[in-house]
Amino acid sequence: MNELVDKLRQGDRRALARAMSSVGATGHTESSLEVCLRESTGQVPWWGITGPPGAGKSTLLDALLVHLREHGRRVGVVAVDPTSAWSDGALLGDRVRMMRHAVDDDVFIRSLATHGHHGGLSDATLHCARLLELAGYDPVLIETVGVGQNEVEIRSVADLCVVVLGPGYGDDIQLIKAGLLEIADIVAVNKCDLPEAQRLVNEVREELVATERSIEIVAIEAKSGNGVPELLQRLFELDRARRTETAEASRNQQRSLGEIRRRAEFSCQQALRHVLAGPEIEQWIAELNRGACSLEKVISRLAALALAELQQEADDE
Amino acid sequence: MNAHTPKRILIGKVGLDGHDRGAKFLIRALRDAGYEVIYTGIRRTPEQIVRTAIDEDVDVIGLSLLSGAHNELFARVAELLKEEGVEDVVLLAGGTIPEKDIPHLAALGFRHVFTPGAPISEILRALQQELSSRE
Numbered sequence: 001m002n003e004l005v006d007k008l009r010q011g012d013r014r015a016l017a018r019a020m021s022s023v024g025a026t027g028h029t030e031s032s033l034e035v036c037l038r039e040s041t042g043q044v045p046w047w048g049i050t051g052p053p054g055a056g057k058s059t060l061l062d063a064l065l066v067h068l069r070e071h072g073r074r075v076g077v078v079a080v081d082p083t084s085a086w087s088d089g090a091l092l093g094d095r096v097r098m099m100r101h102a103v104d105d106d107v108f109i110r111s112l113a114t115h116g117h118h119g120g121l122s123d124a125t126l127h128c129a130r131l132l133e134l135a136g137y138d139p140v141l142i143e144t145v146g147v148g149q150n151e152v153e154i155r156s157v158a159d160l161c162v163v164v165l166g167p168g169y170g171d172d173i174q175l176i177k178a179g180l181l182e183i184a185d186i187v188a189v190n191k192c193d194l195p196e197a198q199r200l201v202n203e204v205r206e207e208l209v210a211t212e213r214s215i216e217i218v219a220i221e222a223k224s225g226n227g228v229p230e231l232l233q234r235l236f237e238l239d240r241a242r243r244t245e246t247a248e249a250s251r252n253q254q255r256s257l258g259e260i261r262r263r264a265e266f267s268c269q270q271a272l273r274h275v276l277a278g279p280e281i282e283q284w285i286a287e288l289n290r291g292a293c294s295l296e297k298v299i300s301r302l303a304a305l306a307l308a309e310l311q312q313e314a315d316d317e
Numbered sequence: 318m319n320a321h322t323p324k325r326i327l328i329g330k331v332g333l334d335g336h337d338r339g340a341k342f343l344i345r346a347l348r349d350a351g352y353e354v355i356y357t358g359i360r361r362t363p364e365q366i367v368r369t370a371i372d373e374d375v376d377v378i379g380l381s382l383l384s385g386a387h388n389e390l391f392a393r394v395a396e397l398l399k400e401e402g403v404e405d406v407v408l409l410a411g412g413t414i415p416e417k418d419i420p421h422l423a424a425l426g427f428r429h430v431f432t433p434g435a436p437i438s439e440i441l442r443a444l445q446q447e448l449s450s451r452e
Contacts, residue, residue: 014401017374088323089348095369096358102365111355111373113323 008135013108016135020110023127037130042252045139045239046129048158050146050183055166056190057143058097059222064141065101066225067232074106076132076140078125083113090114094143108137121153123259129157139239146180155183156258159251160238162231164188165204167196181207184215185238188231192219267313271306280305324448326377329357329366331394334384334412339433343379343411346437352444363393371401376448382412383433388421395425407447411435 004022007015049057049064061077068075079094090113101107110132115122121144129140144154146163155161163184168191181187181204189201201217208215216234220227275281284301287293328344330337337359344354355373357366370378378398380391391410398406410422411431419430429443 014371014374014403017372021374084348087349087351089351090323090353091344091348092353092355095373096356099358099361099365099369102357102368103362108372111353113353 005134008131011135016108016131017110019131020128023124023131037127037134042248042255044133044137045160045243046158047139047141047235048154048161049141049143049164050154050161051164051166051180052147053145054168055164056222057164058094060162060164060188060190060220060228060231061094061141061143062098062100063222063225063228064232065098065107067229068139069101069104069106071232073139074137075108076129076135076137077107077109077143078128078132078140079109079111079143080114080121080125080145081111082145083115108132108135121157123262126157126255126259146183152179152183153258156254159242159247160185160235162186162188162235164190165200166190167194167200181215182211182213186216186218186231186234188218188220188227190220190222192227193221193224267310268306271309271313272302274309275302275305278305323351323353324376325353325355325373326379326444327355327357327366327370327373327375328379328381329361329369330359330381331361331363331366331390332382332384332386333360334382334386335359336383339383340381343381343437343440346441347444350441363390363397366394367397367401367403370398370406371403375406377407377409377444379409379411381410382414385413387412387414388418391422391427392425395427398426405451407444407451409440409444409447411440 004015004019008019049061051057058079061079065075065077077098079092079098081090081092081094083090092111092113095109095111098109101109110128112122112124112128115124121142125142125144129142132140142154142158146152146154161183163180163186165187166189187204187208189197189204191197192201197219201219204217208217218227218231218234220231222228280301284293284298288295288298326347328340328347330340340356340359344356347354355369355375357369366378366380378394380394382390387410395408398404398408408425408427409429409431410427413433414422414430422430428447429440431440431443
């Protein structure tokens with residue numbers, strides 16, 4: 001694994017791709033890789049691009065790539081799409097809109113699935129972003145689907161977040177109310193050539209009057225690239241303004257905390273699932289239903305078993 | 318605690334062929350069968366396809382072409398893969414490919430060639446077979 005990391009640091013694309021695969025579906029890594037990943041200092045900006053399906057995130061990313069390349073930057077992209085609720089599969093279709101960058105040596109795009117992580121992110125996303133950093137890509141752009149409060153983990157992982165909205169979804173107001181706007185540093189209203197877009201800009205503006213954070217609204221037309229250089233300029237400016245040592249350290253800490261939390265939640269869920277399928281449950285339910293014990297009692301027995309299982313696993317490591 | 322890692326498949330259309338309805342149907346079927354599908358769209362060059370396949374570290378490349386230029390374009394993809402030292406990817410081909418061209422494609426490394434009308438079940442079965450024989 002260490003050779004892989006050495007190679008990718010020297011620009012070996014296959015090594016980078018392989019390292020990303022070794023991180024796997026859920027992001028559980030070998031400890032040697034984990035050590036390398038912790039080296040990430042938080043100095044390379046990570047920008048999150050999120051928003052509902054169809055808003056134009058990938059198209060915007062494609063345009064941003066063009067301009068970032070003009071600025072001489074080597075850009076890494078992690079594009080995340082949801083895993084199907086029914087199968088374990090996923091349609092990773094963001095790349096379609098970025099194909100003109102496919103043969104650019106200074107652009108690396110990796111498509112990932114969420115694997116049931118409700119925050120819209122998985123540890124795999126985090127590790128791939130870190131690998132891109134190690135390989136010398138700067139900035140790292142992370143595209144995720146975001147429709148509400150459940151998909152806001154990108155906020156704790158990215159330095160800046162752009163929320164992309166587009167007209168034509170009757171439920172834009174719902175999105176706004178669902179808390180998606182709260183994570184934004186910039187709200188990009190796309191398809192600004194359409195009349196409905198201006199209405200959307202007004203709605204967003206009204207909604208933002210209530211928040212205390214300063215959130216900017218930018219109107220863009222991603223397909224033609226209209227407004228994109230300005231958006232990029234704002235991102236550079238915001239990035240510079242925030243680039244302090246304490247901000248970096250705190251960002252790094254937040255990412256690690258998020259990782260720990262996600263891993264802990266996953267482990268607990270697994271342990272619970274296992275225990276709930278166990279032989280004791282039926283008896284407890286019988287006791288519960290004839291009033292011989294309370295629900296709280298059942299829960300505390302459950303917790304004890306699940307904890308024992310987690311302890312067992314930790315000991316096995 | 319072992320999470321099953323889905324296999325990754327790149328579906329690409331090379332050359333000037335602009336028909337993608339079949340491909341779109343296929344990619345959904347593949348997703349429903351549990352694969353992670355990276356769809357590259359239409360009118361891609363062999364270079365774009367191969368670079369994408371490498372960066373995404375796919376297990377399978379499925380090339381589709383309905384315009385008849387399969388011999389050169391598919392050959393070019395196989396050639397580029399070889400140049401890049403990519404040896405462990407399953408290659409599949411689909412499209413309006415006459416019987417007489419199938420042996421040539423097989424020699425290039427394409428494990429299966431699907432002609433129009435090939436049922437999805439056949440494609441899925443072939444895929445599963447190829448992947449499990451590599452485990």
